[in-house]
Amino acid sequence: MDQKRLLAAIAISIGILLSFELLNRPTREAQRAQQAAQQAAVVQQQQQASPLPLPLPSNPLGTPTDAAAAAGAPTSPAARLPVDGPRVLGTLNLRGARLDDLVLKGYHETVARDSPLVRLLAPRDGAAPYYAQWGWTAADGRTPVPGNDSDWTAEGDRLAPGKPVTLRWDNGQGQVFEIGLALDENYMVTAEQRVRNTGAEAVQVLPWARIRREHTPPTQGFYILHEGFVGVLDGRLREETYSSAKSEAAKRGGIAFEQEGPGGWAGITDKYWLTALAPVDQQARFKATYRALQEPGAKGQEERWQVDFAQPAPIVVAPGATGGGQAIRLFAGAKEVNLLDAYSNRLGIPDFDKAVDFGWFYFLTKPFFHILHFLGSILGNFGVAILVFTLVLKALFFPLANKSYRSMAKMKVLGPKMQEIRERYKEDPAKAQSEMMALYRTEKVNPASGCLPILIQIPVFFALYKVLFVTIEMRHAPFFGWIHDLSAPDPTNLFNLFGLLPFDPAHWSSYLHMPAWALIMGATMFFQQRLNPAPPDPVQAKLFQWMPLIFTFMLAGMPAGLVIYWSWNNLLSIAQQWTIQRQAGQQKPGAAAVPVAALPAGAAKPKKG
């Protein structure tokens, strides 16, 4: 085999692995900075008294029909109705019937307790517009319907739990549009839309509800975390990232995904936050659409992301009747798994917990979440919960590991014989390999645990890693020492001697960030590898030596909770292996072939000797 080429191929593949992390890091950090700037801009603009002229709206559903807003932008400031729940705070924009100002109580932007609350929804005249809106399309082409600059009147002085509000807009031609809004104790707003027709003729209208994001948010850029459109429609999870939605929509006139069916839910998700629409009647048929559009804005062509629910066909409202309505819920809040589950059970929203990206290993990640959550609540610290849970998993796999590590310990005893074989078949590695296998067989040892145990363990430890990555439990969860947020990278840095030097080299390049926990991880990985025999293949052995260093750099920018988990996992492996090797080391070389059962029993005995 041409080893140089193989080595090159492996180097390239490692390069690809690394590029997931390293190449993404500078972009991610730039995006984070941009997001911070945007948030600052939003706050600043909200403090200004006079609103800026509204940019041109699009009309994705053939609505809203106020395309002339730029020409005749209303000059009076829009009236706003306070929204005040136990967990949310904001205002409802009575111009256009939009919920476009919402912050989440209890979630701060940074670890500092006095930092601003996390802003989920923001108005159109800010830098990061994101809002929900309810409206109608005139299906008959002549009924005036409310638009983006229609001023609604509100019945009720504020929207709070137990204090519903009804918005009204009279089109002056006999039709009164109404939106009844109710807020619950958490993050759910229920909107009932209806039209009262007091005119002489029947009207045809199509009610809709939409969530619209008029900027592209910075994303984490990790493959194991979905950000963008998400929904469960007709029983299936439908996800589109911003980029996949964009390319799909380019082919299909702005529509990234469209489905008609009974109920379901759909919205836009961030790592920790979600806005989603879900029909109240989950049996009724709706058409749900994900849209990605380009519109001229302040910064040239700007991207617009929209999820909307509309009835499959327009509704006829007879004279003197009330109709043309629908009831759709809006969730706008944090993706707390237990809360999402409660909504699923209580309101019948199907698979609402899939808003959290539990992934393909849902059957593992979901139970893992519950165990971690439970441990976290009784231990009082989520970091300790991670350590305890990893210990439990390790103990469960101990029988497998014990068996393989024992034979690995016996291998060391067999060392001279193996060396002899290697010397004898220096010219023929394949022959040496098969001779080695014969030796293992006669001595009843085998250095490897086998592919099956590894295959079983991969999904388990990946699931744990994934849970730690996607759930909100880690956010701002403290640990010992200098870790105040398990979901953020460890702030310490080797390159300024952990704060002794008065500068931060990470400002110059994100590669110059080497936190203490990443170093601990690298060291534990190094020692764990030292306890293993080197792989027989020299190319692989060389690569093996570099793995701890590569991983130290790869994990430097990862959430501290994950790095702590890795370190702890390595440490447990070392402890396990060291104990077994010490036990086996007391045996004489001739005793290497005694049945395993004769050795001091471990915590769990394998089924067969």
Added chain:
Amino acid sequence: MSAGAQALRGAVIAYQWTLRPFIGAHCRFHPSCSHYALEALETHGALRGAWLAGRRILRCNPWHPGGEDPVPPVGARHSQPVPKG
């Protein structure tokens, strides 16, 4: 070789170049499970090749002695079980 077998071989090769250096080689057999899979897919096609490779991985556990275990030749009705050591 069929397109299916070719695709499966591609997946195995991708594993060998990316995941294996990371998790380390733990195979108890010679040839290793991934090499066995490549050869089985080549000589027996996608369906039987995948079946043989799957059985090999199931055998590759701490309770099996391991050792030499070549891909059975075409025409053999049953893969030769590895004699118990």
